[in-house]
Amino acid sequence: MSAESRGENPITALGRQVWGSIFRHGLPVSDKVAARTALTNFFLHVHPVRVKRSAIRVSYTLCLGGLSFFLFILLTISGLFLMFYYVPSTNQAYQNIQDLQFVATFGLLMRNLHRWAADAMVITVWLHMARVFYQGAYKPPREFNWAIGTLLLLTTLLLSFSGYLLPWDQLAIWAITVGTNMAKYAPIVGPFTHYVLLGGRTVSQGALIRFYVLHVIALPLVGFVLMVIHFWRVRKDGFTGGL
Amino acid sequence: MATLTGPTGPGTGAGAQGDGGRGDGARGAAVGSRPPVVRPGVSGPELAAAPLVVRRVEEEETVVTFPTLVWKEFLAGLGMFVLLLAVSVQINAPLLQIANPAITPNPAKAPWYFVGLQELLEHFPPVMAGVMFPTFVIVGMLVTPYLDRNPSRRPQDRKVAIVMFTVYLCLAVTFVLVGQLFRGLGFNWDWTQIFGHPGLQSPY
Numbered sequence: 001m002s003a004e005s006r007g008e009n010p011i012t013a014l015g016r017q018v019w020g021s022i023f024r025h026g027l028p029v030s031d032k033v034a035a036r037t038a039l040t041n042f043f044l045h046v047h048p049v050r051v052k053r054s055a056i057r058v059s060y061t062l063c064l065g066g067l068s069f070f071l072f073i074l075l076t077i078s079g080l081f082l083m084f085y086y087v088p089s090t091n092q093a094y095q096n097i098q099d100l101q102f103v104a105t106f107g108l109l110m111r112n113l114h115r116w117a118a119d120a121m122v123i124t125v126w127l128h129m130a131r132v133f134y135q136g137a138y139k140p141p142r143e144f145n146w147a148i149g150t151l152l153l154l155t156t157l158l159l160s161f162s163g164y165l166l167p168w169d170q171l172a173i174w175a176i177t178v179g180t181n182m183a184k185y186a187p188i189v190g191p192f193t194h195y196v197l198l199g200g201r202t203v204s205q206g207a208l209i210r211f212y213v214l215h216v217i218a219l220p221l222v223g224f225v226l227m228v229i230h231f232w233r234v235r236k237d238g239f240t241g242g243l
Numbered sequence: 244m245a246t247l248t249g250p251t252g253p254g255t256g257a258g259a260q261g262d263g264g265r266g267d268g269a270r271g272a273a274v275g276s277r278p279p280v281v282r283p284g285v286s287g288p289e290l291a292a293a294p295l296v297v298r299r300v301e302e303e304e305t306v307v308t309f310p311t312l313v314w315k316e317f318l319a320g321l322g323m324f325v326l327l328l329a330v331s332v333q334i335n336a337p338l339l340q341i342a343n344p345a346i347t348p349n350p351a352k353a354p355w356y357f358v359g360l361q362e363l364l365e366h367f368p369p370v371m372a373g374v375m376f377p378t379f380v381i382v383g384m385l386v387t388p389y390l391d392r393n394p395s396r397r398p399q400d401r402k403v404a405i406v407m408f409t410v411y412l413c414l415a416v417t418f419v420l421v422g423q424l425f426r427g428l429g430f431n432w433d434w435t436q437i438f439g440h441p442g443l444q445s446p447y
Contacts, residue, residue: 028310038309047308054303056312063319070320074327094341100339113329120327122356133387133408136396143388150384157356164354170339174351182353182360182373190374202344243396 055241058134067236068156069227071121076220078114081106086166088212089204093168096147118160125156135241145233148226155223162215165208173203176211204239350430358422359415365430380411 007017027032038044054060085104086096100107129149132138138146165176182205183194199206306312339348353361363372391404398405427433 008326019363028307031307034309041309044309044313047312050305051308052303052313053306056306056308056315058319060317063315067319067323070316070323074324075301086362087380090342094331097338101335108335109328109331112334112336113327115336116327116330116334119355120323129384130408130412134405136400136401136404137396138388139391139396140388147385150381153384160356161354167338168342169344170342170348171337173342173344174348175354178351178361179353179357182357182364182369183374185369187370194379203342204344240396243398 020176046231046235051239052241053081055239057241060241062125062127062131064131068121068124068128071117071124072223072227074117075114075121077214078110078117081110083113083216086208090168092206093166093208097167097169114163118163121156122160123151129153135243136238142233142237142240145230147239148230148233152223152226152230153227159215159219159223162211162219165203165211167213169207176207177203180207195231349428350426352422352426352430355419355423359418361430362418362422362426 024040025033025037028037035049038047038049082100085100085107087093097111100111102108132146132149161176161179164179165172180194180197183197184190186193195201197207197210198204199210266375350360360372360377363376366372367376393401393404395401425432425434427436
């Protein structure tokens with residue numbers, strides 16, 4: 001039945017067509033409609049259509065994995081805004097951070113959000129690991145996904161560590177100096193690793209650009225790929241739940 | 244009422260259910276909106292050594308992830324966002340003077356999550372604290388699922404694993420807290436960092 005024969009206003013009919021072409025199934029009024037939406041929606045496809053009730057109980061998962069992912073998204077978005085103002089140069093970086101704090105609209109809020117979300121993500125990822133361990137959820141068939149999770153924890157720490165240098169204040173260079181000095185202690189490869197990491201023997205311009213590139217491109221990409229595999233395996237390996 | 248089904252698995256008390264015969268409910272469910280297909284006797288390669296789990300029959304019930312799970316995730320994300328906004332409005336991210344390689348702050352500390360390693364350096368030779376311990380922890384975590392041959396997921400069957408992991412967690416948290424809160428000038432022990440000093444101005 002066409003819109004005209006229903007006596008519908010053509011504008012309303014067009015609106016209905018546009019809306020319907022984007023959202024195919026309407027509100028999830030029944031399990032059947034909801035399932036159809038989940039099956040055809042790109043974003044919802046990260047989840048299986050149905051899952052055991054016990055597997056998604058909040059008291060079981062504590063939402064920690066989901067929260068870690070949420071924080072990663074929040075950090076990507078707030079980090080993007082910070083990148084509009086930040087130049088990774090020892091002559092400009094500190095000034096840019098001050099501009100963000102005192103000049104740019106919502107710059108202070110974005111920097112604060114980025115900083116506290118980063119600390120929160122280190123904590124949620126850590127707690128997620130503890131949760132999974134205590135529930136024995138790493139046991140077969142999920143051994144490999146636990147290993148991926150370990151790498152994600154390392155990536156999170158390295159992301160936070162590389163970001164620590166960027167404000168180029170006293171806190172930044174000395175924390176990185178202390179942190180990277182530990183690399184020197186490795187036998188044989190230690191001094192070389194230290195040199196490659198910093199692009200020199202001290203924390204200076206070479207280190208700043210390296211940490212910047214790692215922080216905004218390399219490590220987020222590594223984290224993204226690992227996350228995709230992690231989520232995929234969560235689906236494919238099946239869910240635990242109900243100890 | 245916990246109604247228990249399935250064969251009693253070896254090594255556990257009466258009432259434990261072998262997961263192998265049944266498989267994960269969600270696997271069957273993943274292909275569509277149908278309830279999970281129960282195939283007795285049929286198991287994938289991963290189910291041959293499946294963990295022994297006590298399951299309540301009513302918990303095998305499945306739900307649609309959209310909107311049930313998505314709604315929970317939304318609320319959790321919203322709660323976290325509001326919390327972070329509140330913190331961000333109240334507390335500014337730290338920013339000290341511009342970097343100066345000529346002036347070493349005292350104490351110079353690593354970021355808080357690495358301060359535990361810095362604290363270890365106080366007690367062990369650098370090659371142990373800075374290289375061997377972290378490597379051991381990372382490799383240990385990676386191989387944990389392959390070393391742990393205990394198939395059970397029940398806490399009462401996993402006392403050794405749980406105690407070991409808890410000791411590790413407590414040590415890690417303690418070292419971070421000590422390094423962060425109780426180390427003052429020259430990274431020496433300093434109660435006044437936290438508790439202050441009667442009659443003295445804190446140097447910080």
